[in-house]
Every structure is written in structure tokens, then in C-alpha cells.
Amino acid sequence: MQPYPHRFADPQLDKFDPLGRILVHDTFSAGLNGWIGLIGNYEDSLTKMLPVFRPMNQPMLSTAVGWDSGSHGAMSGPYAMKIATRPIKGAMNLALKRMTFRKLGRIQLEAYIAAKPEPSEAVLSIEDLRSFGMFMDLQSRQYRGLPHLRFLNCLDGELKHTWQFKQQTADDNVVSSSARTRSLQHLYPHGWEDVPDGRQDTCYNELPTKMNWQYLKVGVDLRDMSFTSFQFNDREFDVSGMGVMRMEPWANLDCMLNIGFFVETDSDKRSFLFVDSVLLSGDF
Amino acid sequence: MLTSTVATLTRGEAWRLDDVSEPYEAGWALEAQLFARGLDEGDQQGKAHVQVSPMASAGATRAARSTCCPVMPCPSFACANSAISSACGWTCLRVSNGPFS
Numbered sequence: 001m002q003p004y005p006h007r008f009a010d011p012q013l014d015k016f017d018p019l020g021r022i023l024v025h026d027t028f029s030a031g032l033n034g035w036i037g038l039i040g041n042y043e044d045s046l047t048k049m050l051p052v053f054r055p056m057n058q059p060m061l062s063t064a065v066g067w068d069s070g071s072h073g074a075m076s077g078p079y080a081m082k083i084a085t086r087p088i089k090g091a092m093n094l095a096l097k098r099m100t101f102r103k104l105g106r107i108q109l110e111a112y113i114a115a116k117p118e119p120s121e122a123v124l125s126i127e128d129l130r131s132f133g134m135f136m137d138l139q140s141r142q143y144r145g146l147p148h149l150r151f152l153n154c155l156d157g158e159l160k161h162t163w164q165f166k167q168q169t170a171d172d173n174v175v176s177s178s179a180r181t182r183s184l185q186h187l188y189p190h191g192w193e194d195v196p197d198g199r200q201d202t203c204y205n206e207l208p209t210k211m212n213w214q215y216l217k218v219g220v221d222l223r224d225m226s227f228t229s230f231q232f233n234d235r236e237f238d239v240s241g242m243g244v245m246r247m248e249p250w251a252n253l254d255c256m257l258n259i260g261f262f263v264e265t266d267s268d269k270r271s272f273l274f275v276d277s278v279l280l281s282g283d284f
Numbered sequence: 285m286l287t288s289t290v291a292t293l294t295r296g297e298a299w300r301l302d303d304v305s306e307p308y309e310a311g312w313a314l315e316a317q318l319f320a321r322g323l324d325e326g327d328q329q330g331k332a333h334v335q336v337s338p339m340a341s342a343g344a345t346r347a348a349r350s351t352c353c354p355v356m357p358c359p360s361f362a363c364a365n366s367a368i369s370s371a372c373g374w375t376c377l378r379v380s381n382g383p384f385s
Binding site for chain 1: 285289291292307310311323
């Protein structure tokens with residue numbers, strides 16, 4: 001008799017709690033598996049791209065090298081996916097994976113991640129990283145939904161350690177002479193609201209070169225574009241007070257299922273989000 | 285392991301002499317080829333240098349090995365090669381003054 005019949009024999013899967021069907025299980029020691037930086041929408045010229053998207057660049061495979069120890073490595077292998085901001089206060093960067101869904105139901109994103117400022121000086125640096133988080137860009141025939149969650153670590157030098165969500169509908173702009181291409185401003189820094197009882201102390205550790213892999217789980221129901229679960233490490237949050245940015249469907253986006261992670265810096269120093277592994281599952 | 289990939293390091297930005305791209309970690313690669321393309325007329329030629337470093341931190345910038353190539357006003361492409369190895373953390377592109385010789 002197996003003592004834990006619901007568990008996986010594969011330890012790479014067993015560290016997750018997926019729903020019935022696994023859609024994505026990515027680690028990054030063999031490649032980026034379709035994770036890519038976000039290019040803002042445009043036609044005619046790159047100058048049409050909205051300013052928030054212009055500085056964003058590509059994720060990379062990293063052994064998380066620090067000056068005092070060398071390669072830190074990932075949790076599941078030698079490489080993690082690294083998302084890096086530019087060294088400009090308030091800069092943001094992200095990586096996403098683009099798919100479509102085959103059933104309108106619940107989905108769940110899980111990941112092991114580590115967020116750190118660039119280890120470029122021998123100081124604690126805990127105030128250098130503004131936030132890290134996840135987002136999705138989803139579309140059913142009824143809604144376009146964009147769940148956004150971030151851990152606000154620090155804002156303008158003041159530690160916050162608070163989870164936030166964003167439900168305020170963002171503006172959009174036409175970014176082409178044909179007027180057929182629009183761009184949604186969902187990544188601008190305004191519109192964040194605190195998750196109820198959302199303060200959490202996380203494991204930064206004592207040096208910018210020490211990384212602890214932390215567990216994130218976010219569930220979403222595609223039918224009404226609502227959060228169904230949210231967990232970070234040992235904290236499971238009540239999602240009843242959390243909303244999702246929701247709007248009328250846009251053209252050409254039927255069944256869109258995009259998942260992404262982002263990081264923001266709070267100083268003129270790069271901030272990094274390392275993603276060790278990602279699992280996306282659904283209830284079908 | 286990944287054997288090749290293409291990454292756009294910078295796009296649509298005004299480059300001035302001595303500007304450097306954001307570092308791109310490619311310690312898994314044996315070789316990097318960097319291409320530069322001007323999007324407007326520009327006002328002078330320059331040289332593109334490849335920088336590599338064992339450190340992930342740009343604060344530890346050190347061009348361990350590099351080659352350089354000409355960058356012409358638009359429309360043009362330039363290409364520089366650099367042998368990198370798993371001992372190297374990242375690579376980036378720097379533009380400097382003067383015609384290529």
C-alpha cells in the first residue's frame with residue numbers, strides 16, 4: 001500500500017500540486033521552452049510601441065553567478081530562467097509563454113522562483129528590489145481577463161512586504177496607422193490594491209548572492225476570470241477579496257492563454273527574477 | 285542543452301558612442317554572434333565591440349576577449365563574433381568612436 005497514493009514518483013513533479021491535467025512543466029536546464037520577453041504591440045514603426053514596453057528585453061538562461069561564490073545554480077538543475085530589469089529605478093521586465101486553452105474551466109499556475117537584486121556591491125540590498133509577480137492574459141468568448149499579482153517588497157526605499165492585485169481596467173491606445181492594432185497599458189505602475197491580510201515576510205536571506213527558491217501557486221477560473229486560489233510558501237490567501245482586470249473580448253485573441261512573470265527594481269540597480277520551474281495544470 | 289538561440293538585446297533606442305547593451309547571459313554557448321542594424325541615417329560611423337565576462341553583475345564588467353566590427357549609418361548590418369565558453373557569464377555589445385580599420 002502506497003502511503004501517499006496521490007503523489008508523483010517523479011520528484012520534479014512531486015514538488016507541485018497540479019490539477020487533473022498538466023499542460024506545462026518547464027525547467028530551464030535545456031532551454032527556454034517558449035518563454036520570451038514581451039514586445040509591445042506596434043505597426044509601421046517601433047516608435048509606436050508604448051513607452052512601458054520599450055525597455056523590456058529577453059529572458060536568459062542563468063546559473064545565477066555571484067562574485068563571492070560563483071554559480072548558484074537552480075533548484076532543479078544548473079540553469080534557471082532569469083528575468084532582468086535595467087538599472088533604472090522603477091524599471092520592469094517580464095517573460096511570458098503564449099498558448100491557447102482547450103476547455104473553459106479552472107487552471108492553476110505553480111512555480112518555484114527567487115527574486116534578488118543584482119549582487120553588484122557588498123551590502124544587504126534588500127530595499128533595491130521593488131516587486132516580483134505573475135500575470136496572465138486570457139480570453140474567452142465573454143471576457144478578456146488579466147489576473148495580476150505582485151509581491152511589493154519595497155516602494156521608494158520603504159519595505160512593504162505586501163501582496164497586491166490589480167483589477168482596475170487599463171487604458172488602451174491605438175498603435176498603428178491602420179487603427180487595427182491596439183495596446184493595453186496593463187503594466188503601468190498604478191492601480192495596485194492590497195490583497196486582504198496580504199502582508200507576508202518572505203525569505204530574502206542575508207546576502208544578495210544567497211537565493212532561496214520559493215513556491216507560488218495561483219488558480220484562476222476561465223469561466224468568470226476570477227481567482228480561485230493563491231499561495232506563497234506556507235501562506236494560503238483568501239481570494240474572495242481579490243479581483244481580476246476584466247473587459248470585453250478583443251479581436252484575434254480567442255482562447256488566449258498567456259502566463260508570465262515580472263520583476264521591478266526600486267533603485268538604479270538591476271533586479272532579477274529567477275524561475276526554476278513552472279507547472280500549469282487544468283481541471284480537465 | 286540548448287544549442288542555439290536568438291535574442292534581441294536592444295531595439296529602437298538611440299545609441300551614442302560608448303553605449304553598452306544590457307548584459308545577456310549565455311554561459312551555455314560556445315560562440316556568440318552579434319548583429320547590429322541601424323534604423324535611421326545616424327551621423328557617424330562607429331565600431332561595435334563584443335564584451336564577455338564571467339560575472340553576472342555588470343559591476344564586474346571585464347572584456348576578457350573581444351572582437352570588433354564596423355557599424356555604418358543605416359541601413360546596414362554589422363556582425364561581430366566572440367568565442368565564449370561556459371566559464372563566461374554574459375556577453376554584450378558596446379559601440380565606440382571612429383571608423384573601423
